[in-house]
Amino acid sequence: MKLQSLLLSLALLVPLAAPAQTLRWAAQGDVQTLDPHSQNEILTNMVNGQIYETLVRRDRQLRAVPGLATEWKQVSPLLWRLKLRQGVRFHDGTPLTAEDVVFSLQRANDANSLLRVYAAPVGKVKKIDATTLEFQLDRPNPLFLDHLVQLWIMSKPWAEKHKVVRPLNFKEREESYAALHANGTGPFVLAERQPGIKTVLRRNPAWWDQAAGNVQEAQLIPIANDATRNAALISGEVDLVLDPAPRDLARLRQTPGIKLAEGLENRLIYIGMDQARDTLLHGKAPGGKNPFKDQRVRRALYQAIDIEAIKTKLMNGQSAPTGGLTPSPLGSFNDPQLEARLPHDLAAAQKLMLEAGYAEGFEVLLDCPNNRYVNDEEICIALAAMWKKLKVAVKVNAQPRALLFPKLEKQDTSLFLYGWGGAITDAETMLTPVLRGRGEQGVGYANFGGWKHEKADALAAASSIEADPAKREGLIRAALREYREALPILPLHRQTAPWAMRAKVTAQHRADNWLELNWVTVSP
Incomplete structure (x- = not known):
């Protein structure tokens, strides 16, 4: 009955008889702002980019x-x-x-x-x-x-x-006129913006370039529940789902009238930790200390993660576990040593906790999005269970990204799950905004844990301005080796980004998980 009620509510928002050449697409989250x-x-970038x-x-x-x-x-x-x-x-x-x-x-x-x-x-x-x-x-x-x-x-x-x-x-x-209104030069014009309900774009008849698809109107409809998104797709209430749950892919492949487009996304999913404060902001540890300042604790948490269990049981095989620190393996030059994970070894993890003085563990809050990455909340719950074996009591604080991301930007966190990636495969896209210590001009702005590793940061900074490709590669490799040893973040995997769509839809799947509406064709 609950699912039926959700579908009925969705039907009230989305007319069943949509105009020709209209694409109705769904995602678990919504645009953060049109600014x-x-x-x-x-x-957010994807919608603004239309x-x-x-x-x-x-x-x-x-x-x-x-x-x-x-x-x-x-x-x-x-x-x-x-x-x-x-x-x-x-x-x-x-x-x-x-x-x-x-x-x-x-x-x-x-x-x-x-x-x-x-x-x-x-x-x-x-x-x-x-x-x-x-x-x-x-x-x-x-x-x-x-x-x-x-x-x-x-x-x-x-x-x-x-x-x-x-x-x-x-x-x-903060709110402003640009949050709900837009005026670009692109192939689509903003027609309607109802946060949390739908965003409607219509074809720009005066666009300077040629249209590659036939979509005249595109409606983004946020649907948080996985089952409801899939049901809307199967029933024809939406035409494309940007983020079907991995557990539903086998069923969708067997569903008449539905097809999948999929590939590994250039995106690293990882765990970050507050390494700036001397005490835990959201937790309790022996002696009032911050355990995450100790590299042995960070390594222990890493080695307690059964990443293969996450891949098989949660992700249904739709992930590529990695020890790499870049969104794409190209960023680390496909170097097996830079990509290798530390082994899952609970005994070694427990020994590290003992050496660090945390044999009895500690308590901490894990901040986690519940509508951004594939199975994000489920991954956090699984990690909490794994870390319990180290006597680390983890409380999962799962929130929509609209609430969580501002919290992380303020560094109001002790432990968090996050992801980073996009179209740029070069290591720079991770080194400067995420791994380097916070500085001017946006350096380290996504370093929500406030970590600083002087040697690694210096190597990364030098690579950002080195024009000679061979010298630059050497600097990047050296920086990644230093960060791997320091463990400012704990890499998990690169997620597969499947799209599910009606048979009448033709869309170009890209490794940055970007849906370009101008390239979409909807058949009658």
């Missing part, structure tokens, strides 16, 4: 190709010159200008922006003329084009008119 520079999270565009975009193979910039040239190691596409208009009809680009990249570099980790390395941009922009870097950036792919272009006049010159401060729960 394109505030947050850096895949579903409305807003970047100077450089990605093709179906994740290569960097022209977007709002038609061409570029590296004039010198510290100077790039780009040509701006002409004839582009924002959804409100105003033309795209070089001033809009300068404004947008300055906005993305604001303290409220989680994209500043990409904006800072592209340097200072200035208008040379109506069609030419120059980027003056203060240091070499081997990922210049990859970083431009992450930086959305807004209308300066629109932002000024609606008093959204700065990105909203999400962690302080």
